[in-house]
Amino acid sequence: MFQLKNVTRQFGKKVAVNSVTFDILQGQMVGIIGRSGAGKSTLLRMINRLNDVSSGSIHFGDLQVSSLRGAALRSWQRDCAMIFQQFNLVPRLDVLTNVLLGRLNHRSTVLSILNMFTREERIMAIGALERLGIEQTALQPAGTLSGGQQQRVAIARALMQQPKMLLADEPIASLDPLNAKIVMDRCATSTSAMASPSSPTCTRWILRAIIASASSAWRMEASFSMVRRRS
Ligand SMILES: Nc1ncnc2c1ncn2[C@@H]1O[C@H](COP(=O)(O)OP(=O)(O)OP(=O)(O)O)[C@@H](O)[C@H]1O
């Protein structure tokens, strides 16, 4: 089970996330819904420890995620992949290499520096691109792709990490309905996942929605269950 207990994050005097508490069971796909500035991205960044919590704690099974340091922290960041709102691709590298970068945390420093990937890893990367419908872009510089294509490259890179948990920040914001369905199906089948959807489309996939509020406290008590409808 994944748990947040009274998690708060402040930036100076600004409280971005205020005393959030909730659980996610293994295999659940949970959506965080809330207005711009409500703290959705900040919450995801604390879960994969790009931001530290100001107070409170985050747990994944017996692991206290919020206090990890050094190798244990890197190991958690390997297990907890993040699809960023701004994609974070390397525009001058081709698509295939961008996807392969998802394997970096699984590799020795020397192989990483030399940018050497095995045949199996390349086959895995092309498979991920195929499943997202963009294998034809594999050799193109990532910066030349459309926004929706770049978003799918970022998703393929996250899936290459073979994570235990997938955090997706607005994963289908740039996609048309068909590609949104492909991406959400892919996220739903990969692992226990968590999205931060502003789009009502996402509610067809998520099992639970948690309401983020920009006011003094997140209304976590307002969580509700939704029936999963795959169509
Ligand atoms: N590094 C930072 N320094 C200062 N303030 C920050 C920082 N990161 C986020 N904030 C503030 O925290 C609040 C929450 O931001 P966050 O990006 O988490 O919102 P969001 O719900 O993801 O919004 P959106 O839907 O627009 O992406 C905002 O008021 C933002 O200005």
Ligand SMILES: [Mg+2]
């Ligand atoms: Mg955001």
